[in-house]
Amino acid sequence: MAMQIPFLDLLRQQQEIDTEIKAAVTRVLDSGNFILGREVAAFESEWAAYCGVRACAGVANGTDALTLALIASGAVREGRADEVITTPLTAGYTALAIRNAGGVPVFADIDPRTYTIDPFAIEKAITPRTRAIVPVHLYGQLAAMDEINELAKHYGLIVIEDAAQAHGATLDGARTGSFGQAAAFSFYPTKNLGACGDGGAIVSQDEGLIERVKALRQGGHFASLQGESAGRNSRLDEMQAAILRVKLRHLERWTERRRLIAARYLAELRESELVLPAATAGHVYHLFVVQHHERERIRMQLQSRGVETLIHYPYLLHQQPLFRRPEQHALPVAERVAGKIFSLPLNPQLTDTEVSAVIAALL
Numbered sequence: 001m002a003m004q005i006p007f008l009d010l011l012r013q014q015q016e017i018d019t020e021i022k023a024a025v026t027r028v029l030d031s032g033n034f035i036l037g038r039e040v041a042a043f044e045s046e047w048a049a050y051c052g053v054r055a056c057a058g059v060a061n062g063t064d065a066l067t068l069a070l071i072a073s074g075a076v077r078e079g080r081a082d083e084v085i086t087t088p089l090t091a092g093y094t095a096l097a098i099r100n101a102g103g104v105p106v107f108a109d110i111d112p113r114t115y116t117i118d119p120f121a122i123e124k125a126i127t128p129r130t131r132a133i134v135p136v137h138l139y140g141q142l143a144a145m146d147e148i149n150e151l152a153k154h155y156g157l158i159v160i161e162d163a164a165q166a167h168g169a170t171l172d173g174a175r176t177g178s179f180g181q182a183a184a185f186s187f188y189p190t191k192n193l194g195a196c197g198d199g200g201a202i203v204s205q206d207e208g209l210i211e212r213v214k215a216l217r218q219g220g221h222f223a224s225l226q227g228e229s230a231g232r233n234s235r236l237d238e239m240q241a242a243i244l245r246v247k248l249r250h251l252e253r254w255t256e257r258r259r260l261i262a263a264r265y266l267a268e269l270r271e272s273e274l275v276l277p278a279a280t281a282g283h284v285y286h287l288f289v290v291q292h293h294e295r296e297r298i299r300m301q302l303q304s305r306g307v308e309t310l311i312h313y314p315y316l317l318h319q320q321p322l323f324r325r326p327e328q329h330a331l332p333v334a335e336r337v338a339g340k341i342f343s344l345p346l347n348p349q350l351t352d353t354e355v356s357a358v359i360a361a362l363l
């Protein structure tokens with residue numbers, strides 16, 4: 001029987017650092033402190049330092065991180081149906097977060113080479129109601145931040161990075177999280193930095209914005225306990241923060257391993273029929289997404305050889321009932337690639353033998 005290669009086996013990561021994780025969990029249990037204590041505060045400082053920004057607030061998940069960043073930055077105001085431009089090729093949570101904040105997601109087409117939002121398409125989607133842009137650093141690759149920030153400056157828009165898939169991705173030496181007014185991270189277990197449960201964070205150079213998030217994450221109360229604005233209940237807990245602090249110490253090593261595997265795929269699949277991702281500097285390869293015009297045939301071939309693949313994402317958001325609007329234009333590039341993309345296994349715990357087997361199954 002062919003070797004079975006799962007798309008992602010999180011138990012392998014856990015086993016690699018089991019002793020450290022269990023020590024961190026025990027430390028929290030022994031502290032008797034479970035919500036917004038020392039571990040969360042320490043993780044917030046460490047994550048801000050890692051991203052190269054001034055401040056961080058931990059929250060319950062990446063969706064809330066994006067929602068609270070949109071509210072705290074003033075991008076989306078209550079009851080105003082403010083428009084926020086984003087990409088149709090992302091997790092549904094990106095657009096859901098915009099809706100949860102009270103905004104209207106407007107979708108702009110993508111760049112066929114990088115799969116991230118196309119700045120030219122953003123400009124065409126701007127209306128008098130547009131307040132913000134949410135570029136998604138999709139699959140571990142930064143969106144075109146220089147061009148997006150230039151547009152934002154010209155039109156007076158706020159930029160909130162959806163960095164859920166790009167922990168530590170860089171552009172000219174600067175890390176994800178430092179390019180917009182704020183950035184939202186998810187620590188969902190499958191992410192490059194993942195908790196053992198849900199978690200999220202907002203980072204920003206603007207300490208006032210992070211202070212507002214810290215009020216909003218617990219009911220909207222500022223220190224005086226006077227309700228100032230309707231908040232959420234969205235807190236990162238001590239256990240997850242302690243676990244994230246352990247995993248953060250391994251993140252760079254894991255990212256290097258991801259890059260090594262990606263480099264092998266890029267070199268050794270060059271002669272295959274697949275369209276390979278652009279090999280850009282700073283990419284952290286959360287996912288390795290390829291295209292094939294006969295996607296289902298190739299996925300079946302891989303499956304018969306024991307290789308599990310997934311599709312990120314099977315649906316484009318502008319075509320979903322929840323986000324469909326009569327004003328929405330067709331998005332030809334996204335619509336063209338949507339039927340061809342699929343993701344090969346790529347994670348730090350994949351062995352060299354498994355990588356070779358994935359490659360062999362494609363040649």
Ligand SMILES: Cc1ncc(COP(=O)(O)O)c(C=O)c1O
Nearest residue numbers: 061062063091093094164186188
């Ligand atoms: C691009 C993107 N944005 C937002 C999210 C939402 O994060 P969470 O699942 O932690 O709410 C995810 C992950 O699911 C994501 O991949």
